[in-house]
Amino acid sequence: MERTPADVPVPATVVVPLANPDTAPGLLRLAAAVTRERGRVLGLSILLEDKGRDAEHERMERLEKACAAASNMRPDVEVDLVVARAATVTRGVLDTVAEEGADAVVLGIGRVTDETGLGEITTSILDAAPCDVLLYRTGQTTPLRKSKRVVAAVSPHDRDRRTAHLALLVAGALGVETRAVTVVDYEHTIAQASVRLGQQLDGLPGGDDCDRRLVHGNQPAQALLRQAADTELLVLGSARTKGQVHEETIRTVLDGFDGPLLINAPHARDRGVFDGRFRRIRPRLTEPEQDELVWQAERLAKTSPDYLVLSLVSALIASLGLLLNSTAVIIGAMLVAPLMTPLVALGVGVTAGRVGIARQSLATVLNGTGMILVASFVLGLLIQPDAPTSEMTSRSAPTLLDAGIALASGIAGGYATARRDIPAALAGVAIAAALVPPLCVVGLAAGIGQAQLALGALLLFTTNIVCIAAVSCLVFAWLGLRIQRHRRVESRSGWAVGMIAAVAGLLVAIVVLNADQTGFDRRRIISSIEETIPGISVQQVETSGISPVEVTATVTADSDPTPADATVIEGAVAEAIGSPVDLRLIVLPVVTPDGE
Known part of the structure; x- marks a missing residue:
């Protein structure tokens, strides 16, 4: 067996979407013919909704028989039937390609009269698939297996070397001869064209x-049509951009050829192994999915009565949980908090350049924020706790860990919103956990007169909400959402993204400085304790609150400190950090063996 040159890759895994059992045999045979030895052909049946069991059972039986027939034609290739559930056919195909690491997709096309000549599903897959796409249309009177010859259109383009190879592979599987045709324009000689065809x-x-x-002609399509009869398989190569095959030759052949037709639309070669793998794990949104996402954002951006009621309920539950110092109750509040929906709508509006959506979603966020603040403030005024609980003081200042939680929550929210198969409610809980409790702390602290605590929690809330909005924009851009210039929109997304990024950067810088200050304060606390009472060694320091700062120091000592020693240490720590201190000293016993 002849060895295939390294510059002509042969697919190892080919995905074949199957809907019609009548066309499945030809598609599977074609896929098996172009797959390398010991490769895989996956016949893909996509389930969109429940159908009649008898009809679906019969269809699956026919598809299984078609897979078996293709496997008999190429015993060295594994041909399997797989079933996938998906929201749309396009998403099912793209997800299967990514999961299986497919090198090519074989799509059956019909005679479509839209502006592309290919149909919406095919156009979307051409636009987003990270692999080669082969488009096959059966002849009006001649199926693939009855083709008497394979005719390949071969030009000097690199892709047509691969097109010629595909034609040779299919001809070998069918047991027919191959004809390579080069159309020569009148600016080149036959000798030059002959050399290029040989290469x-x-x-x-x-x-x-x-x-x-070699045939002369300034109209390549017409010249090709004269060389291929309706009983012959015609194979062409085409560039592929934005879901379309652009050569006029292809469109003319689609309209004028009645025999079986195969179009090779290769994917641009990846620059490296990492880049190729990265493309496969990126579930890029198709244009219909982008349109649906923008439509969904328009709906989510509105301030509805349900949104306001749920904001009020979540504020009440979270505030009571903070006052009760109950983590379980606070978590329960996150299950009903609706803040995720306008935030992800804001991300969609900014990324897609839809200023109206961004403005409306921002207003909705402010309405929910105001509702939560008022509810928690009123509870603080009514209940008047003796002192802030640990659940409240733990949210008194942002740290880098808090920023990390917000960033991860924003990623989850944006990804779950764009991917219909993932329950968005799961990400909504994470986003609410980063926003509602600190916002409730702001209201409660203001209600009980703890201004510094309120300001610290407000900084935490602001940092979290800006980080979530900024990273959701990045997620939507990574998934392929772009400014929708085909409609009447205000394209200011670049300015908006820049502003959000600048604010996020400023807040993160404040968090970093605050974290550094906290670390510096802890070092000064340790130093002041160990210098004040000789023989004391600090093992751990925990701080919370703002004024006074609650300091819990775990120490070991040669002799137990007295209450007077604790008072002296408290004064020294307060002087060291420049703030009132409420000290709690925990002394660990030190036990040594006898005689040591």
Whole structure:
């Protein structure tokens, strides 16, 4: 067996979406013909909704028989039928390609009359698939297996070397001859065209035995149509951009050829192994999915009565949980908090350049924020706790860990919103956990007169909400959402993203400085304790609150400190950090063996 040149990759895994059992045999045979030895062909049946069991059972039986027939044609290739559930056919195909690491997709196309000539599903897959796409249309009277010859259109383009190789592989599987046709314009000589055709076929298995034809013509499509009869399979290559095959030759052949047709639309070669793997794990949104996401954002951006009621309920539950110092109750409040929906709508509006959506969602966020603040403030005034609980003081200042939680929550929210198969409520809980408790602390602290505690919690809330909005914009951009210029929109998304990024950067810088200050204060606390009472060694320091700062120091000592020693230490710590201190000293016993 002849060896395939390294510059002509042969697919190892090919995905074949199957809907119609009548066309499945031809598609599977074609896929098996172009797959390498010991490769895989996956016949893909996508379930969108429940259908009649009898009809679906019969369809699956016919598809299984088609897979078995293709496997008999190529015993060295594994042909399997797989079933996937998806929201749309396009998403099911793209997800399967990514999960299986497919090198090619074989799509059956019909005679479509839209502006692309291919249909919406095919156009979306061409636009987003991270692999080669082969488009096959059966002849009006001649199926693939009855083709009497394979005719390949071969030009000097690199992709047409691969097109010629595909034609040779299919011809070998069908047991028919191959004809390579090059259309020569009047600016080149036959000799020059002959050399180029020879270079394209050089080293390809079966290339030496291929019938070669050189024909003159300034209209390549018409010249090709004269060389291929309706009983012959015509194979062409085409560039692929934004879901379309652009050559006028392709469109003319689609309209004028009645025989079986195969179009090779290769993916741009990846620059490296890492880049190729990265593309496969990126579930890029198709244009219909982008349109649906923007429509969904328009709906989520509105301030509805349900949104306001849930904001009020979540504020009441979270505030009571903070006052009770109950983590379980606070978590319960997150299950009903609705703040995620306008935040992700804001991200969509900014990324897609839809200023109206961004403005409306921002107003909705402010309405919910105001509702939560008022509810928690009123509870603080009514209940008047003796002192802030530890659940409240723990949210008195942002740290880098808090910023990390907000960033991760924003990623989850944006990704879950864009991907319909993922329950968005799961991400909503994470986002609410980063926003509602600190916002409730602001209201409660203001209600009980703890201004510094309120300001610290407000900084935490602001940092979290800006980080969530900024990272959701990045997630939508990574998934392929772009400014929608085909509609009447105000394209100010670049300015908006820049502003959000600047504010997020400023707040993160404040968090970093605050974290550094906290670390510096702890070092001064340790130093002041150990210098004040000789023989004391500080093992751990925990701080909370703002004024006074609650300091819990765990120490070991040669002799137990007295209450007077604790008072002296408290004064020294307060002087060291420049703030009133409420000290709690925990002394660990030190036990040594006898005689040591």
